[in-house]
Amino acid sequence: MTIKDVARAAGVAPSTVSYVLSGSRKISAETGDAVRAAIAELGYHPNAGARSLRSTRTNVIALSLPLPSRGYLPVGGRFMYGLSEAAREHGHDLLLITAGDGGSGLERVARSRLADAAVLMGVEMEDPRIDAMRGLGLPVALLGRPADEAAAPWADLDWAAAAALAVRTLHDSGHRRIRYLATVEADIRTRRSYSVRGIDGARRAAAGLGVSAPVHPSSPDPAELARRIDALLAAPDPPTGLAVQHPAAIPGILRHLSRRGLEVPRDVSLIAIGNFPEDLGGLDTTRIELPVPEMSAAVTRLAVAAASRSDSEAPDPGSGILIPPRLTRGGTLAPPR
Amino acid sequence: MTIKDVARAAGVAPSTVSYVLSGSRKISAETGDAVRAAIAELGYHPNAGARSLRSTRTNVIALSLPLPSRGYLPVGGRFMYGLSEAAREHGHDLLLITAGDGGSGLERVARSRLADAAVLMGVEMEDPRIDAMRGLGLPVALLGRPADEAAAPWADLDWAAAAALAVRTLHDSGHRRIRYLATVEADIRTRRSYSVRGIDGARRAAAGLGVSAPVHPSSPDPAELARRIDALLAAPDPPTGLAVQHPAAIPGILRHLSRRGLEVPRDVSLIAIGNFPEDLGGLDTTRIELPVPEMSAAVTRLAVAAASRSDSEAPDPGSGILIPPRLTRGGTLAPPR
DNA sequence: CTGAAAGCGCTTACAG
DNA sequence: CTGAAAGCGCTTACAG
Numbered sequence: 285m286t287i288k289d290v291a292r293a294a295g296v297a298p299s300t301v302s303y304v305l306s307g308s309r310k311i312s313a314e315t316g317d318a319v320r321a322a323i324a325e326l327g328y329h330p331n332a333g334a335r336s337l338r339s340t341r342t343n344v345i346a347l348s349l350p351l352p353s354r355g356y357l358p359v360g361g362r363f364m365y366g367l368s369e370a371a372r373e374h375g376h377d378l379l380l381i382t383a384g385d386g387g388s389g390l391e392r393v394a395r396s397r398l399a400d401a402a403v404l405m406g407v408e409m410e411d412p413r414i415d416a417m418r419g420l421g422l423p424v425a426l427l428g429r430p431a432d433e434a435a436a437p438w439a440d441l442d443w444a445a446a447a448a449l450a451v452r453t454l455h456d457s458g459h460r461r462i463r464y465l466a467t468v469e470a471d472i473r474t475r476r477s478y479s480v481r482g483i484d485g486a487r488r489a490a491a492g493l494g495v496s497a498p499v500h501p502s503s504p505d506p507a508e509l510a511r512r513i514d515a516l517l518a519a520p521d522p523p524t525g526l527a528v529q530h531p532a533a534i535p536g537i538l539r540h541l542s543r544r545g546l547e548v549p550r551d552v553s554l555i556a557i558g559n560f561p562e563d564l565g566g567l568d569t570t571r572i573e574l575p576v577p578e579m580s581a582a583v584t585r586l587a588v589a590a591a592s593r594s595d596s597e598a599p600d601p602g603s604g605i606l607i608p609p610r611l612t613r614g615g616t617l618a619p620p621r
Numbered sequence: 622m623t624i625k626d627v628a629r630a631a632g633v634a635p636s637t638v639s640y641v642l643s644g645s646r647k648i649s650a651e652t653g654d655a656v657r658a659a660i661a662e663l664g665y666h667p668n669a670g671a672r673s674l675r676s677t678r679t680n681v682i683a684l685s686l687p688l689p690s691r692g693y694l695p696v697g698g699r700f701m702y703g704l705s706e707a708a709r710e711h712g713h714d715l716l717l718i719t720a721g722d723g724g725s726g727l728e729r730v731a732r733s734r735l736a737d738a739a740v741l742m743g744v745e746m747e748d749p750r751i752d753a754m755r756g757l758g759l760p761v762a763l764l765g766r767p768a769d770e771a772a773a774p775w776a777d778l779d780w781a782a783a784a785a786l787a788v789r790t791l792h793d794s795g796h797r798r799i800r801y802l803a804t805v806e807a808d809i810r811t812r813r814s815y816s817v818r819g820i821d822g823a824r825r826a827a828a829g830l831g832v833s834a835p836v837h838p839s840s841p842d843p844a845e846l847a848r849r850i851d852a853l854l855a856a857p858d859p860p861t862g863l864a865v866q867h868p869a870a871i872p873g874i875l876r877h878l879s880r881r882g883l884e885v886p887r888d889v890s891l892i893a894i895g896n897f898p899e900d901l902g903g904l905d906t907t908r909i910e911l912p913v914p915e916m917s918a919a920v921t922r923l924a925v926a927a928a929s930r931s932d933s934e935a936p937d938p939g940s941g942i943l944i945p946p947r948l949t950r951g952g953t954l955a956p957p958r
Numbered sequence: 959c960t961g962a963a964a965g966c967g968c969t970t971a972c973a974g
Numbered sequence: 975c976t977g978a979a980a981g982c983g984c985t986t987a988c989a990g
Contacts, residue, residue: 285732286983297961302985309986312959329732333679334983336670337966344716349702361698365686368717372726377735379681380705380715389709395622395666398714506903535872536903566843566873623967634977639969646970649975671967674982 285328293322305330336397345376345587346399346422348390348413350406350476351383359531359574360405362560363427366580367403373581374588376400394422400591403427403583407438409475423590427583428477429604437590439582439605441558443478443529444485446572446609450527450555451489451497453570453611458619459525459553462490462497463516465537467529469501482529482557502530509533510540517544524552524620531559534569538616549618555611570614578607622665630659642667673734682713682924683736683759685727685750687743687813688720696868696911697742699897700764703917704740710918711925713737731759737928740764740920744775746812760927764920765814766941774927776919776942778895780815780866781822783909783946787864787892788826788834790907790948795956796862796890799827799834800853802874804866806838819866819894839867846870847877854881861889861957868896871906875953886955893953894946907951915944 291298296315303309304319311319322328336342347367349360368378379399381389390413393399399422404413407428414435417424426438447464454462464486466472471479483499490497500516503509516523528534534556538548546552556564556571564571582605628635633652640646641656648656659665673679684704686697705715716736718726727750730736736759741750744765751772754761763775784801791799801823803809808816820836827834837853840846853860865871871893875885883889893901893908901908919942 288983298983299962299985300960303960306985310959315960327728327732329729331674331983332733332735333670333673334966335985337668337674337968337982338984338986340966342670349705359698361696361701364698364701364717365719368686368719372719377730378717380701380717382702382705382709391664392666393714395664396669398669510903539876539903566847566876625967635967636969636978637976640976643969647975652976668967671982672969674984675967675969677982 285326287328287330290319290322290326290328293326294318340397341591342398342400343376344379344399345371345584345591346379346381346390346393346402348381348402348404349383359560359576362574362576363405363580366576367427367584370577370580370584374584376584376588390417390422391420394420401425401587401594403587407440407477409477409480421594423587423594425583425587425590427579429481429606430477433604437586437603439579439586440477440607441575441579442606442608443481443558444488445606446557447482447485447527447529448489448492449609449611450557450572451486451495452493453555453617454525454527454553455493455495457525457553457617460495460620461521461523462495462525462527463523464490464497464499465526465528465530465533466499466501468504470504472501478558479529486527497527502528502533504532506533506536506540509536513537513540514544517546526552526554527557528554529557531556531574534559534564535567538567538569549616550621553618553620554616556616557609568615570617571612572609573612575607575610582607622663624665624667627656627659627663627665630663631655677734678928679735679737680713681716681736682708682921682928683716683718683727683730683739685718685739685741686720696897696913699911699913700742700917703913704764704921707914707917707921711921713921713925727754727759728757731757738762738924738931740924744777744814746814746817758931760924760931762920762924762927764916766818766943767814770941774923774940776916776923777814777944778912778916779943779945780818780895781825783894784819784822784864784866785826786946786948787894787909788823788832789830790892790954791862791864791890792830792832794862794890794954797832797957798858798860799832799862799864800860801827801834801836802863802865802867802870803836803838805841807841809838815895816866823864834864839865839870841869843870843873846873850874850877851881854883863889863891864894865891866894868893868911871896871901872904875904875906886953887958890955890957891953892948905952907954908949909946910949912944912947919944 287298287301290301301319304311304316371378401423403425405427407426407430409431411430424436426436429438429440466483467479541548556569558574624635624638627638638656641648641653708715738760740762742764744763744767746768748767761773763773766775766777803820804816823834878885893906895911
């Protein structure tokens with residue numbers, strides 16, 4: 285089942301079938317209809333290998349996944365769905381590249397021309413993958429905002445604004461003893477963008493409000509996290525408001541507070557940053573949700589644009605798309621007693 | 622950067638480079654070394670499109686994802702990681718196919734020869750994708766055990782045995798009023814394999830033990846699920862033991878029981894089936910975990926085998942790999958009062 | 959408005 | 975033990 289079969293069935297030349305498919309040439313209505321009818325009847329789909337060999341376009345986007353940090357995994361799954369559907373809307377498929385093969389995966393994809401562009405997930409402030417791909421001719425789009433915002437096109441939730449919104453909302457509600465529970469240490473250490481920017485946003489917001497909001501890293505180990513919360517509560521000025529950027533930890537934190545006899549929001553208020561309602565299992569939490577569909581659509585658009593730019597050798601405008609945070613009211617926020 | 626460049630650098634013919642790469646011909650040590658040195662120095666990777674056009678092998682495995690049911694999503698992410706890494710170990714990459722484009726995605730992949738084989742996730746007892754792919758020449762391997770076990774190679778946790786193990790463990794512990802909280806209704810209605818087999822295993826085990834263990838569907842809505850649990854507890858013979866096959870619901874269930882003043886395991890025992898320790902957020906639950914790495918490795922092996930079989934036109938042995946359940950002891954099981 | 963032909967980068971019989 | 979050549983199924987200048 286090749287383009288020749290379609291051409292024979294429609295009574296035209298193979299090249300005419302190709303032109304009907306690509307739309308890059310004016311075709312008479314009758315010819316076009318005959319070709320389309322033959323394609324539909326035979327169920328013809330162009331051979332992907334032949335097409336990519338000839339045209340140097342694969343219609344595939346590679347997704348470079350970070351090493352699965354324990355806190356990040358459930359989020360990764362949503363993005364894979366979101367990105368895959370967004371890619372389809374642009375006529376592309378999504379190829380998964382795990383960091384498991386030592387970062388060489390992306391280079392392999394670039395050199396063997398398996399994809400037209402790559403979306404990088406788990407972006408670090410200074411992400412080595414950006415420079416690595418520059419020389420290899422694989423355009424990238426970042427799901428995360430790097431330190432050098434002109435290094436590559438990127439899309440991200442405005443984590444700094446999200447953290448600031450959480451701190452400001454607690455402050456507006458009357459809280460003065462606020463703590464910022466950041467992402468897990470591993471993410472801070474590797475300078476994951478959402479991690480660094482969240483902390484930064486929280487600190488700036490606190491400074492702007494003239495309030496103190498010390499930052500504490502979270503832990504993937506619930507028992508260890510519980511110990512840290514105990515330490516906070518045992519301090520001379522225990523917090524009345526918590527902003528938490530570690531989504532997976534929310535249920536455990538609420539359980540621990542309740543075990544300690546603290547009622548939320550009567551004794552402690554809490555705002556969750558960057559999570560999904562589903563992951564909260566019915567907990568009615570005041571929160572800033574992670575806008576996965578918007579982020580997926582935005583970064584995919586950038587990746588597709590970068591891929592076609594690489595055809596025309598046009599310079600990379602280095603655009604960034606910042607998605608503003610939105611607060612969802614829930615039952616974990618109240619004025620301090 | 623093509624095979625010709627490597628050939629020139631090594632002072633041999635392009636075909637010789639190809640033979641060194643494939644290992645399908647005896648090559649002298651010197652020639653082989655020269656070629657390998659040139660490949661390493663130039664950073665050569667064969668063009669994927671050219672290779673697949675010529676050899677009809679893509680070294681890509683397609684992953685057909687089910688529609689993201691709310692209960693299943695976090696699990697999907699783990700499998701994507703697990704399958705991607707397993708595929709790499711066999712020299713393959715993983716291409717994501719979402720059900721979003723109406724099931725046509727797999728057919729498109731088959732007809733355009735984008736992949737050598739497909740792994741089907743979210744398998745139903747009578748899964749239409751199996752027959753659909755048979756005529757299209759895309760070999761499949763199922764991540765789930767279908768009703769017709771000879772229809773295609775498959776790998777799965779033994780959900781029937783898992784459910785039976787949970788019921789039996791409760792029974793051994795002294796429980797006689799047991800309830801089986803199955804998967805969400807949508808999964809039962811579409812006859813997802815894990816759902817049907819779990820229910821079946823629970824019923825058989827209960828019958829074998831001469832105990833009654835009525836089955837109740839779970840709900841993706843925590844409030845609705847809470848109402849159903851209330852109904853169970855308000856019945857004349859309230860349960861002392863619950864087996865729950867809806868992983869995402871465990872934290873919510875435990876919270877609801879505690880809100881009702883019931884202590885676990887003093888008043889009610891609970892065994893969770895098919896979840897991840899990470900998703901429990903530190904809850905020390907007696908459970909049967911989902912063996913994602915084993916399942917991923919097994920189904921990938923089957924997919925790769927099916928792909929090479931399709932080259933040699935050998936018949937499909939229709940093998941099935943059943944992974945036995947393992948109980949992890951936790952703090953939610955005790956004899957009834 | 960349409961067709962014949964070249965060629966993308968590989969693999970693999972054919973030949974020596 | 976190695977090479978020259980054909981051809982996989984497309985796309986796209988070239989030609990009319």
